[in-house]
Amino acid sequence: MELLAYPNIASTQDTARQIALDGHSLPFAVIAETQSEGRGRRGREWNSPPGGLWLTLALAVPSPEAVRQSAMVAAHAVAAVVLVETGVRTLVKWPNDLLVKRRKVCGILAETLVRPGTTILLVGIGVNVNNVVLSDQLPHATSLREELGYSVDLQHLCAGILNTVELDMNILILRGFDPFGPWMKANLALWGELITVEFNNQRESGCVAGLSRTGALLLKNPDGSLKEVDAGSVYDW
Ligand code: BTN
Numbered sequence: 204m205e206l207l208a209y210p211n212i213a214s215t216q217d218t219a220r221q222i223a224l225d226g227h228s229l230p231f232a233v234i235a236e237t238q239s240e241g242r243g244r245r246g247r248e249w250n251s252p253p254g255g256l257w258l259t260l261a262l263a264v265p266s267p268e269a270v271r272q273s274a275m276v277a278a279h280a281v282a283a284v285v286l287v288e289t290g291v292r293t294l295v296k297w298p299n300d301l302l303v304k305r306r307k308v309c310g311i312l313a314e315t316l317v318r319p320g321t322t323i324l325l326v327g328i329g330v331n332v333n334n335v336v337l338s339d340q341l342p343h344a345t346s347l348r349e350e351l352g353y354s355v356d357l358q359h360l361c362a363g364i365l366n367t368v369e370l371d372m373n374i375l376i377l378r379g380f381d382p383f384g385p386w387m388k389a390n391l392a393l394w395g396e397l398i399t400v401e402f403n404n405q406r407e408s409g410c411v412a413g414l415s416r417t418g419a420l421l422l423k424n425p426d427g428s429l430k431e432v433d434a435g436s437v438y439d440w
Contacts, residue, residue: 205231213240215259216327230262254334264324274299274313280367294392297420306345402435
């Protein structure tokens with residue numbers, strides 16, 4: 204995958220969006236050493252100092268419906284590469300954050316650009332690798348260096364993530380979400396815990412009970428029945 208690298212930009216999401224709008228061929232990735240206006244989900248600021256991996260991949264996805272699955276598949280790719288390269292096991296906080304011992308090490312921001320005949324997915328991946336995690340982000344965040352006690356080769360990790368996301372996306376396009384289901388279930392964070400999912404000012408609460416075949420979150424109601432949640436942010440505190 205073509206990699207466009209910058210020392211500092213406002214946000215890799217915005218740069219990738221502009222490059223895609225300019226008609227650059229897909230897929231490509233934008234990486235920055237630092238971001239001055241890094242964005243998280245729900246309009247939150249994403250602190251992006253040197254030493255972290257701040258990256259956006261621009262890919263064609265088969266349909267707007269495939270967006271949530273694509274972002275989960277990107278989380279799978281990051282988790283697999285982090286495990287192989289560093290030995291650190293991460294769990295997926297549905298739909299696509301990665302946690303180490305309940306602390307966030309990676310956040311994924313999936314945005315789309317709908318063009319006539321194509322949906323372009325802008326999958327923003329932020330991994331706290333060797334960067335300092337600020338005290339006001341603690342105790343909810345961590346970095347790979349914090350977990351390991353030593354620095355990780357950022358370029359090597361980046362190359363692995365780019366290759367694996369591309370590979371996984373091809374599997375998703377050819378075979379759907381089924382090949383990822385067992386891994387997702389085995390690596391789902393907060394299993395059995397009571398959580399609240401918020402989407403468009405609506406809230407659904409229940410105990411995490413797995414995933415549907417298409418990757419929706421299953422929540423167990425107090426009476427034992429299950430409900431499916433398609434999208435939203437998970438709150439466990
Ligand atoms: C979240 O957990 O809320 C998502 C965080 C996504 C951060 C990444 S860093 C690279 C890309 N550029 C951004 O401005 N945001 C994403």
